[in-house]
Amino acid sequence: MEDAQMEEHVQHIRPPRCVGVVGLGLIGGSFAKAYADAGMKVLAHDIDKGTLAAACGEGTVAAPLTRDNVGECDAVIVALYPQDTVDWVVEHADLFGSEALVIDCGGVKRPICEPLFEAAERAGFAFMGGHPMAGTHHSGFRYARSDLFAGQPMVLVPPAIFSPELIDRAKAVLDPAGFGSYAVTTPETHDRLIAYTSQLAHVVSSAFAKSPTALKHKGFSAGSYKDLTRVAELNPDMWTELFLDNADNLDTELERVIVELQRYRDAIGSGDREGLRRLLAEGSAAKLKADGRYADVQGMM
Amino acid sequence: MEDAQMEEHVQHIRPPRCVGVVGLGLIGGSFAKAYADAGMKVLAHDIDKGTLAAACGEGTVAAPLTRDNVGECDAVIVALYPQDTVDWVVEHADLFGSEALVIDCGGVKRPICEPLFEAAERAGFAFMGGHPMAGTHHSGFRYARSDLFAGQPMVLVPPAIFSPELIDRAKAVLDPAGFGSYAVTTPETHDRLIAYTSQLAHVVSSAFAKSPTALKHKGFSAGSYKDLTRVAELNPDMWTELFLDNADNLDTELERVIVELQRYRDAIGSGDREGLRRLLAEGSAAKLKADGRYADVQGMM
Structure with missing residues (x-):
């Protein structure tokens, strides 16, 4: 029994062979490129047919992600706006494989995680909220690159009750993106x-x-x-x-x-010279403290 | 007569052989290093004796700048706080050579240029307000580097009435710093x-x-x-x-x-979705216009 559990655990945390990517913008596109570079099969969806065709044409995406093949994916990365993320996952909830891990990339977590934790529990797949701390002020697939996330922090938002193994699975799924660190928290704190x-x-x-x-x-x-x-x-x-x-x-x-x-x-x-000086010194000290440079704050004030 | 004037002009716009630098902070220190790298003799003053000794010791500064040798300088760069700048130049007004060009580096120009244009006219030397558009959030000589100004903009603030030659002289004096562009304006506009x-x-x-x-x-x-x-x-x-x-x-x-x-x-x-969207679109458009990317603004709104 223990051996069987262990085996199951090992199976879960191996890297995915087939990944679905929903939304080929800057974030989704960069994930797709990172997975393709790592030799994984990428199935992708984008409402813009031209973007999807380009991503297939350049070899990043193996084939369009459809209701018929989404069940093949070991992991699905959803990189849409928040409401679209919720809608897409709910619409496909019954199609994910029972071993699949779905991770979103939305910039807010309460409106996404609350409905999707429920949907995942109901339909029997795993859902993890995610927020990669990376980006540029440019958007769109043409700015996507496989190393966008290299060395950057990634925030993981698991359900209220979760097994440590879920974090390991998420890290294994995200590994090809090369994140530098992970932080685990609640939707509220995020x-x-x-x-x-x-x-x-x-x-x-x-x-x-x-x-x-x-x-x-x-x-x-x-x-x-x-x-x-x-x-x-x-x-x-x-x-x-x-x-x-x-x-x-x-x-x-x-x-x-x-x-x-x-x-x-x-x-x-x-013209409050002393007051202005104090405001500026406090701002400087706040910046140093926020960056963990407490030693530099000494004498500053 | 015309030939003599021409010769005088040529003499004026040749680079300085000896430069005074007042204040060896980030800005003054970087000027001193740039002049030393260009093979010019640098005389410098700093209220911190240790900084001055270090700058002399490393060979950036040939000797301390004093009331006795300030007259040797073809150009003097003053890199102090605004009030200290005014005080230092006024105190040394009668000691500058009649061919000397004094340039300050203060971050405001009205409180510096008004008194110093007057002082220069009275004492018979040339003064140009200056503001190098460069810096780091670090200050002090230890962060100074000879290429701090390389490719950066420099603002020049000449007196209300000036000859074009004064701008040429200032550019010749500043040339070793390697500025990328110059803008000439009034103290008020600056x-x-x-x-x-x-x-x-x-x-x-x-x-x-x-x-x-x-x-x-x-x-x-x-x-x-x-x-x-x-x-x-x-x-x-x-x-x-x-x-x-x-x-x-x-x-x-x-x-x-x-x-x-x-x-x-x-x-x-x-919750004014349309109003918020418009505010953000206007901010984006303002940024693009400010950067001269008018074409990108089309369709944005």
Whole structure:
């Protein structure tokens, strides 16, 4: 009995032979290329026929993923917008093999994981929420590359009760992407952290880029302008959905940064040299602490 | 007479043989290294005796810059905080050679250029306001490098009335630093643009870094978090002075970005999908226009 369990375990954690990829955008496309590079068979779906044809033509994708062959996949990576992710997985719930592991890539986890943990339990396949911490401000298959995730962090969001083996299976499935580290958490914690690290960053960059002064920046700007405006170039449809799906957490972060900016404004407007200096020193210290450089904070204040 | 004028012109625009550098921080230190690499004699001053000794010891600086030898310099680069810049140049006004060109590197130009154009006219040397668009979030001589300015833009701020030859002289003096382009403007325009491209970027990054969520970013962040927080690590003394010296322009930009952020917050809070999408599309378009990519804006909205 123990031997049989062990054997089953070993079987589960071997790498997948056939992977389904749903959505050949930047993220899905990069997964497809990484799997193809690793010699795995990739079946893929994309609503854009031209993208799918191109991915098949270049050899990344072996064949279109259909309701007929989705059952062959050991693993399915879903890289769609959140609502589309839920819809696609629910529609295919009864077609996945009983050994299949389905992992999504959505930028919010509560609206995806809650319905899909349920769907997976009902239909008898395994579902793991995922969020690769990688990307560019460009989107689409033409920017996809097999090393997009190399060395980057990956967030895993398992069901409320899970076996450690599920994490091993997810890591085995994701291995060809070459992630540098994994963090396991709940949908709630993921959404709270991502509201700041990714979503607020995009809102602030978008707002920053809108000053009419930006039109004259050439010759008067360097790294700081470039950094602050980089992600203002974004996909408005996708980010609108992500922001509204995480409105509570994002509102908390937005309120905080607005209140904070007003503090600097007040100090600058009233010529409060000591207060302004303290605000800036605190910002510097916050950055050093966030990066784990506590030693550098000494003497800073 | 015409020949003599021509000869004088040619003499003026040849590169300097001896350059004074005042302040061996990141900026002054990088100029000193660039001049030393170009085979020029560098005399330098720094209030920190250890830094000056190190710069002399490594051969970057030939000798300390003093009241006795400052008259030997064909050019003097002043890389101090704004008020210190004004004080140092005024104190040495009568000691510069009549052929000397003094260029400062301050991040604001009105409080520096106004008094120093006057001082230069009174004492009979040439002064040009300068602002190299380069830097790192690190400061100090140990981060200085001779190629810090290579390919970067340089802003020149000449007096209200000036001969074109003054620009040629400044470019000849700055040539060893390898700037990629030059922009010539007034102190007022410089300060208005820099309030946005550099100062607002630093305030926003400082405010952004202060969310308590930042402490848990590891494993949940990628490029956008890194970009938004990079320049939060700053020199609080220097930036306090720069911000207060440009309070009027910075206040305008700060007000604008706060109002703009509140718009996103309102749209997110009220679930206004169409309004939020439009705000994001406008931010994307603003970024593309600012970068001169007008063609990419088509169809975006």
